Amino acid sequence: xxxxxxxxxxxxxxxxxxxxxxxxxxxxxxxxxIYILLLFYVPMGMMFLISFWKSGYMTLEPIFTLDNxxxxxxxxxxxxxxxxxxxxxxxxxxxxxIIGYPIAYYLARMGPKYTYLILFLLIIPVEIxxxxxxxxxxxxxxxxxxxxxxxxQLGVIQEPLKxxxxxxxxxxxxxxHEWLPYVVIPxxxxxxxxxxxxxxxxxxxxxxxYDIFRHILLPLSVPGLFASMVLVYIPMLGEFAVPALxxxxxxxxxxxxxxxxxxxxxxxxxxxxxxxxxLAITLVLVALxxxxxxxxxxx
Amino acid sequence: MPExxxxxxxxxxxxxxxxxxxxxxxxxEIASGEFFSLLGPSGSGKTTMLRMIGGLETPDAGDxxxxxxxxTFLPPEKRDVNIVFQNYALFPHLNVYDNVAxxxxxxxxxxDKIRREVTALLEMVHLSGYEEKYPRQLSGxxxxxxALIRALILxxxxxxxxxxxxxxxxxxxxxxxxxxxxxxxxVGITFIYVTHDQSxxxxxxxxxxxxxxxRILQVGTPKEIYExxxxxxVANFIGNTNLFEGVVKEIAGQDVKVDVPGLMELWGxxxxxxxxxxxxxxxxxxxxxxxxxxxxxxxxQKPGYNLVQGVVDDLIYLGVSTEFLxxxxxxxxxxxxxxxxxxxxxxxxxxxxxPVWVYWRPERSLVLADEAPT
Numbered sequence: 001x002x003x004x005x006x007x008x009x010x011x012x013x014x015x016x017x018x019x020x021x022x023x024x025x026x027x028x029x030x031x032x033x034i035y036i037l038l039l040f041y042v043p044m045g046m047m048f049l050i051s052f053w054k055s056g057y058m059t060l061e062p063i064f065t066l067d068n069x070x071x072x073x074x075x076x077x078x079x080x081x082x083x084x085x086x087x088x089x090x091x092x093x094x095x096x097x098i099i100g101y102p103i104a105y106y107l108a109r110m111g112p113k114y115t116y117l118i119l120f121l122l123i124i125p126v127e128i129x130x131x132x133x134x135x136x137x138x139x140x141x142x143x144x145x146x147x148x149x150x151x152x153q154l155g156v157i158q159e160p161l162k163x164x165x166x167x168x169x170x171x172x173x174x175x176x177h178e179w180l181p182y183v184v185i186p187x188x189x190x191x192x193x194x195x196x197x198x199x200x201x202x203x204x205x206x207x208x209x210y211d212i213f214r215h216i217l218l219p220l221s222v223p224g225l226f227a228s229m230v231l232v233y234i235p236m237l238g239e240f241a242v243p244a245l246x247x248x249x250x251x252x253x254x255x256x257x258x259x260x261x262x263x264x265x266x267x268x269x270x271x272x273x274x275x276x277x278x279l280a281i282t283l284v285l286v287a288l289x290x291x292x293x294x295x296x297x298x299x
Numbered sequence: 300m301p302e303x304x305x306x307x308x309x310x311x312x313x314x315x316x317x318x319x320x321x322x323x324x325x326x327x328e329i330a331s332g333e334f335f336s337l338l339g340p341s342g343s344g345k346t347t348m349l350r351m352i353g354g355l356e357t358p359d360a361g362d363x364x365x366x367x368x369x370x371t372f373l374p375p376e377k378r379d380v381n382i383v384f385q386n387y388a389l390f391p392h393l394n395v396y397d398n399v400a401x402x403x404x405x406x407x408x409x410x411d412k413i414r415r416e417v418t419a420l421l422e423m424v425h426l427s428g429y430e431e432k433y434p435r436q437l438s439g440x441x442x443x444x445x446a447l448i449r450a451l452i453l454x455x456x457x458x459x460x461x462x463x464x465x466x467x468x469x470x471x472x473x474x475x476x477x478x479x480x481x482x483x484x485x486v487g488i489t490f491i492y493v494t495h496d497q498s499x500x501x502x503x504x505x506x507x508x509x510x511x512x513x514r515i516l517q518v519g520t521p522k523e524i525y526e527x528x529x530x531x532x533v534a535n536f537i538g539n540t541n542l543f544e545g546v547v548k549e550i551a552g553q554d555v556k557v558d559v560p561g562l563m564e565l566w567g568x569x570x571x572x573x574x575x576x577x578x579x580x581x582x583x584x585x586x587x588x589x590x591x592x593x594x595x596x597x598x599x600q601k602p603g604y605n606l607v608q609g610v611v612d613d614l615i616y617l618g619v620s621t622e623f624l625x626x627x628x629x630x631x632x633x634x635x636x637x638x639x640x641x642x643x644x645x646x647x648x649x650x651x652x653x654p655v656w657v658y659w660r661p662e663r664s665l666v667l668a669d670e671a672p673t
Contacts, residue, residue, distance in 0.1 A: 195386070195388065197388035200375075201382070201449075202401070204354075204382045205401050205449070205450075205453065207376060215390075216390065219392045
């Protein structure tokens with residue numbers, strides 16, 4: 001009897017403690033939670049709902065339908081754009097790693113004096129307004145642009161290179177410029193975290209320079225590599241401003257389709273559906289990266 | 300001890316970092332199979348020395364010979380020398396097996412040979428079954444064992460160990476000291492062991508080189524270094540000692556009479572090399588180890604002994620022995636160790652503020668040079 005009462009009060013006491021702690025935590029995160037809920041998840045939920053509504057030019061009826069999704073997956077133009085989006089983002093990502101890794105590598109091996117100077121120089125272009133940056137690229141890549149005039153002056157080419165502007169190439173060039181620091185910095189940080197003594201131990205055990213790169217530096221920088229991929233590849237998939245300004249018809253990306261469905265075609269249902277298709281693909285990719293790299297390595 | 304072709308010979312080695320001379324014109328020889336210790340305080344140049352022998356630093360002057368072959372400028376991957384690093388430097392992305400197999404794989408050993416060797420070595424250091432574990436899952440002592448066999452598997456002619464036990468706590472350190480000494484005996488590889496811990500060097504090494512400020516002050520067996528330190532630094536660094544500052548009064552053979560102002564005149568001995576340089580009136584220091592001194596309540600009848608009276612300032616009971624701190628008339632406090640052999644011993648009852656006699660045999664006091672005698 002006494003023990004029962006005791007354990008009962010005890011349990012109640014413990015429950016109250018848990019509740020208080022839970023309440024305290026909830027109150028702490030309440031404002032940001034509400035903020036995200038109201039301004040992010042609620043609109044997203046509404047979009048998700050709309051994507052299943054009957055929708056046409058400037059019309060939207062709350063009648064459940066899968067038409068929007070069917071339209072997307074049966075239209076060759078949309079599928080081609082999806083394919084283009086992947087080609088552009090993947091191509092840019094591969095080139096970003098090819099360009100960014102060596103930069104990160106030399107940054108990590110350099111003395112701290114120059115490391116931060118070069119990091120600073122690398123970040124400065126990103127700080128410039130991105131419209132100005134894109135227009136600067138238009139000037140550089142255009143038919144009468146800096147690059148074409150220069151090459152023609154040299155006599156390397158007779159005609160301006162057409163593929164430089166309004167093409168997939170143009171989109172990739174601008175994307176690479178935009179995202180390079182975000183690729184370099186995570187790789188740089190993971191490379192810099194490798195203790196000198198680990199590299200020395202590898203040398204001591206008979207590693208050539210290539211062995212050290214292949215068996216020590218590369219595997220130990222994989223977390224940084226994956227982090228940069230998550231950080232960069234996913235936003236590139238959703239890009240719309242860059243393809244809109246320098247992509248032309250062949251550099252059209254899914255982001256542009258979504259934008260036009262909302263702003264010019266007035267088909268919110270289809271726009272929402274495409275938005276969620278892109279989101280689903282992105283989530284699958286993130287899940288894949290996390291599965292390969294392990295969550296703890298990314299955080 | 301060095302044979303006709305020494306295992307390792309270091310000749311006039313010098314290394315500067317900017318204005319700092321880390322290693323200053325150092326020469327020594329190590330016999331094959333020897334357990335050699337470089338002992339010195341931090342900043343004495345011992346790690347730089349080790350890194351030059353391992354090929355991780357390039358000397359500014361001098362040469363290094365491994366079994367008669369000059370290796371001064373060979374890159375580390377080309378020398379028959381391996382290093383056990385201070386912080387283990389295990390590869391965090393590889394498990395224990397792959398860590399140990401790292402060196403053999405770079406040398407393209409067949410996998411079945413690698414498997415045999417790794418298994419045997421893991422067994423030797425009592426880590427069988429740890430193959431799949433990652434460094435972050437190991438304790439400090441386990442990491443150290445892996446680091447050791449990772450370097451040993453290549454069967455180098457010389458193994459360099461840079462304070463390998465520095466980060467471990469006392470019990471594990473003591474256990475590993477014995478294990479290391481046994482392993483060295485078993486594999487017969489020459490070890491150079493860098494440490495700042497004199498007891499570690501005394502426990503394990505066949506010979507010790509005491510370093511300070513980029514120079515080797517003395518090379519000898521633990522006994523030689525402890526019993527016959529060549530100068531004040533060595534005497535102070537290895538074990539405890541009592542130093543008396545004084546002036547040379549008289550020289551008779553190797554016996555030297557020293558006047559310690561305000562205290563006493565005492566007799567000590569100087570080494571043969573040193574005695575030739577001594578002059579009457581020269582300022583010198585005399586070192587007497589605490590365990591070589593005796594205590595007595597009544598004035599001891601020991602003709603020829605050095606004898607002085609003092610007051611017990613403090614005493615520390617240590618179980619096997621008692622450490623007395625005795626204040627002498629010149630206000631200098633000397634340390635005296637006494638074995639706690641019997642409770643009937645008169646020392647048993649000595650306590651604070653009691654006047655006592657401190658006495659020791661003249662040959663227990665060593666007359667020291669300030670610098671290494673040449």
